Amino acid sequence: MAIILRLDRVLADRKMQLNELADRVGISIVNLSNIKTGKIKAIRFSTLDAICKELNCQPGEILEYKSDKETGVDL
Numbered sequence: 466m467a468i469i470l471r472l473d474r475v476l477a478d479r480k481m482q483l484n485e486l487a488d489r490v491g492i493s494i495v496n497l498s499n500i501k502t503g504k505i506k507a508i509r510f511s512t513l514d515a516i517c518k519e520l521n522c523q524p525g526e527i528l529e530y531k532s533d534k535e536t537g538v539d540l
């Protein structure tokens with residue numbers, strides 16, 4: 466199972482830079498960059514809520530599920 470983060474795609478669609486979103490949401494650029502690159506194990510609902518509010522999007526536009534078959538991961 467893999468959850469893929471698509472924050473970079475949504476930011477590009479909204480023509481917004483990472484530092485602008487960080488300022489609006491009140492999250493450090495480093496933490497937001499980790500979310501963007503998928504280097505996280507969890508995300509708080511409050512953080513996801515704040516990001517979705519600023520980007521005017523649904524969580525499903527940022528998060529995508531792929532099965533092990535689709536990602537090529539063997540268990």
